[in-house]
Amino acid sequence: QVQLVESGGGLVQPGGSLRLSCAASGFSLDSYGIGWFRQAPGKEREAVSCISITSGGTYYVDSVKGRFTISSDNTKNTVYLQMNTLKPDDTGVYSCATGWGCSQYEVVGIDHQGKGTLVTVSS
16 A cells, blocks of 8 residues: 555644654655645645655755754655754644655655644643
């Protein structure tokens, strides 16, 4: 079965950290761009970060630069999003998607999309 499954979300205090995982099954991530999106309550979905598996390039929206790190582990067919110094504005449902590449920090040509994991940053 072809799917992407996100995990690692939860409730964290401002300034805290979380690591999200995006695990692929039924297909390999080794020739894709993989991106993370988030959708805050009442807001549109926004692209957060993208990694090009072929080039190794990583890209971030300005609001998360220096705080978030995207990485991949090809042996586990998984992409991660390490989130540090979290802020209440980072709250939302985070989802991952695969596509043919990255256009700056947004994955393009999406062919697989996960359902998401909820991140809540609150004291």
